[in-house]
Amino acid sequence: MTAAGRASGPEVSGGPARTRRAFSPQLGLFVGGLVLLAVVAVLSMGVGARPVPPAEVVRALLDYQGTDDHVIVRDVRLPRSLLAVAVGAALAVAGALIQTLARNPLAEPGILGVTAGAGFAITVGSALGLAVGQAGELGFAIVGSVLAALLVAAVGRRSPLRLVLTGVALTAVLSGVALGMRLMLPDVFDTYRFWSVGSLAAREQAPLALPLTAIVVCLLGALLLSRALNALTLGENVAHTLGAGVGRVRGLALVLITVLCGAATAVAGPILFVGLIVPHLVRKPAAGSVPWLILYTMVLGPVLLLIADIGSRVLLPTGEVPVGIVTAFLGGPMLIWAVRRYGAGSL
Amino acid sequence: MSARLTAREITLRYGERVVSTRLSLDVPDGAFTAIVGPNACGKSTLLRALVRLLRPESGHVELDGREVGGYASKALAKQLGFLPQDPLAPDDIKVRQLVSRGRFPHQSLLALWSAQDEEAVAEAMASAGVADLGDRPVQELSGGQRQRVWMAMVLAQRTPYLLLDEPTSFLDITHQYQLLGLLARLRDEGRTVIAVLHDINQACRYADHLVAMRDGRVVAEGVPKDVVDAALIKDVFELPSVIVPDPVTGTPMVVPTLQGE
Numbered sequence: 001m002t003a004a005g006r007a008s009g010p011e012v013s014g015g016p017a018r019t020r021r022a023f024s025p026q027l028g029l030f031v032g033g034l035v036l037l038a039v040v041a042v043l044s045m046g047v048g049a050r051p052v053p054p055a056e057v058v059r060a061l062l063d064y065q066g067t068d069d070h071v072i073v074r075d076v077r078l079p080r081s082l083l084a085v086a087v088g089a090a091l092a093v094a095g096a097l098i099q100t101l102a103r104n105p106l107a108e109p110g111i112l113g114v115t116a117g118a119g120f121a122i123t124v125g126s127a128l129g130l131a132v133g134q135a136g137e138l139g140f141a142i143v144g145s146v147l148a149a150l151l152v153a154a155v156g157r158r159s160p161l162r163l164v165l166t167g168v169a170l171t172a173v174l175s176g177v178a179l180g181m182r183l184m185l186p187d188v189f190d191t192y193r194f195w196s197v198g199s200l201a202a203r204e205q206a207p208l209a210l211p212l213t214a215i216v217v218c219l220l221g222a223l224l225l226s227r228a229l230n231a232l233t234l235g236e237n238v239a240h241t242l243g244a245g246v247g248r249v250r251g252l253a254l255v256l257i258t259v260l261c262g263a264a265t266a267v268a269g270p271i272l273f274v275g276l277i278v279p280h281l282v283r284k285p286a287a288g289s290v291p292w293l294i295l296y297t298m299v300l301g302p303v304l305l306l307i308a309d310i311g312s313r314v315l316l317p318t319g320e321v322p323v324g325i326v327t328a329f330l331g332g333p334m335l336i337w338a339v340r341r342y343g344a345g346s347l
Numbered sequence: 348m349s350a351r352l353t354a355r356e357i358t359l360r361y362g363e364r365v366v367s368t369r370l371s372l373d374v375p376d377g378a379f380t381a382i383v384g385p386n387a388c389g390k391s392t393l394l395r396a397l398v399r400l401l402r403p404e405s406g407h408v409e410l411d412g413r414e415v416g417g418y419a420s421k422a423l424a425k426q427l428g429f430l431p432q433d434p435l436a437p438d439d440i441k442v443r444q445l446v447s448r449g450r451f452p453h454q455s456l457l458a459l460w461s462a463q464d465e466e467a468v469a470e471a472m473a474s475a476g477v478a479d480l481g482d483r484p485v486q487e488l489s490g491g492q493r494q495r496v497w498m499a500m501v502l503a504q505r506t507p508y509l510l511l512d513e514p515t516s517f518l519d520i521t522h523q524y525q526l527l528g529l530l531a532r533l534r535d536e537g538r539t540v541i542a543v544l545h546d547i548n549q550a551c552r553y554a555d556h557l558v559a560m561r562d563g564r565v566v567a568e569g570v571p572k573d574v575v576d577a578a579l580i581k582d583v584f585e586l587p588s589v590i591v592p593d594p595v596t597g598t599p600m601v602v603p604t605l606q607g608e
Binding site for chain 2 (some may be wrong): 224227228230231233234235237238240241242243244245283284286287288289
């Protein structure tokens with residue numbers, strides 16, 4: 001065994017605390033990611049109609065004095081940044097889970113019909129005059145995404161391929177019907193339009209405790225499940241004979257994906273690309289390890305969304321570009337870069 | 348001959364297609380059992396039933412007198428190690444990481460990577476002859492190396508049983524014999540090895556116990572030199588042949604008499 005071989009250590013399964021080696025490149029990368037996340041978070045809380053310097057942002061967080069800057073940072077920007085962190089982590093981890101489960105690097109959480117289900121429910125809800133206000137929209141979005149996921153899981157649970165095909169089919173049907181309704185009912189179209197662009201702005205008033213708690217619980221659940229998912233990446237047969245209860249692991253992963261994606265979509269609208277692109281960016285360093293893939297996406301998802309959110313506030317001199325549009329602009333080139341860097345073989 | 352792992356009158360089917368009806372088999376402890384037979388005779392299916400990948404429609408597969416279906420997943424995985432014919436490695440995974448996954452049944456939800464895990468992985472890699480490949484990506488390895496890495500993964504599982512589905516396919520002849528030699532050594536170290544093998548002569552040379560199958564039935568079983576004769580080969584493979592002693596080991600060697608079509 002070579003010296004270099006010993007330094008890289010055994011597979012670290014389940015969390016950074018598992019590393020026994022003094023030095024692990026994978027742990028180093030994770031810590032680097034956390035530092036980057038902290039920097040971007042501070043920047044995002046300083047950017048806006050009233051710029052606050054980073055040092056002042058840190059002071060507002062650690063040594064609150066009640067100045068105007070501090071009030072803005074604490075009461076307006078901190079909740080928004082926390083929301084971005086939670087939504088970014090939820091979407092990115094859901095993407096890592098669905099790509100692992102479907103064995104398809106082009107899978108994204110919306111492929112299970114969750115996003116279309118939420119959009120459909122909001123359309124129906126506002127057509128009936130029930131999805132009023134943020135709480136109403138949130139409720140409909142959650143119900144819609146859960147029902148869509150249940151339907152897809154019930155029809156497609158036999159194999160990953162069936163699951164994906166069912167999700168795509170359901171997405172097409174629900175989007176089509178919802179689109180038809182919106183075209184016939186202009187009021188409904190208006191409500192939907194604001195939700196559908198994907199935004200972190202002015203979502204602070206919504207009852208966020210429930211979706212955010214759900215996201216945190218599911219992120220922890222994803223870490224706990226990651227070692228079993230590691231076994232599952234060796235194929236169903238080997239996973240079975242390693243004792244990994246394939247059906248149960250797959251079912252639990254589907255629940256996590258649904259809740260993560262459903263909650264994120266419900267609070268922030270359909271934000272595309274985060275779930276697709278983030279797992280790609282960290283695939284190489286994760287080197288086939290699901291625990292590391294999840295830890296990396298958990299950090300990088302928020303980084304990407306915070307950067308997009310900063311962009312959404314500074315790109316236009318007046319007003320905001322919805323963050324969903326910024327992520328699409330960022331995500332497209334990043335995906336092309338990833339493909340060129342790693343070759344189409346990684347797709 | 349004692350047998351902890353047994354199949355009792357099992358009927359196996361995939362959907363409508365019945366593969367085996369009321370098949371029984373005792374797997375002798377501590378021996379190298381080779382299962383041979385023509386394509387689609389149900390050898391792999393039998394192996395799948397033994398490791399609980401396929402549930403018998405009727406009958407029982409038992410380990411220590413207890414139905415394998417009644418074991419907890421991880422408890423069974425500590426007893427039976429299995430390598431399918433064409434296992435799937437994730438992209439980008441390195442050899443040591445792949446071997447480490449064999450420790451899954453020994454780890455609990457929150458358990459740390461233990462010194463015992465470390466030792467099992469190192470020992471498995473040394474035993475399979477891949478100790479110096481630890482940091483190589485599995486994708487970059489040759490077929491022979493890759494098969495040995497998978498063997499190391501199953502060895503890291505530290506199971507008394509090793510069940511292997513055609514472990515020598517995709518290997519060149521040198522690597523085939525190296526792998527069979529490894530299996531024989533593992534048997535000598537006290538493990539029970541059950542392998543589906545394609546090559547009857549290799550099976551005769553290495554196996555203590557030969558199981559010949561055709562059409563989902565066990566046609567003959569026993570020590571190779573007791574059971575292999577021209578009539579059996581004709582019966583199982585529909586191949587006319589003469590049986591001569593292997594010049595190296597003295598075990599039966601099948602020489603087909605078929606020439607041309």
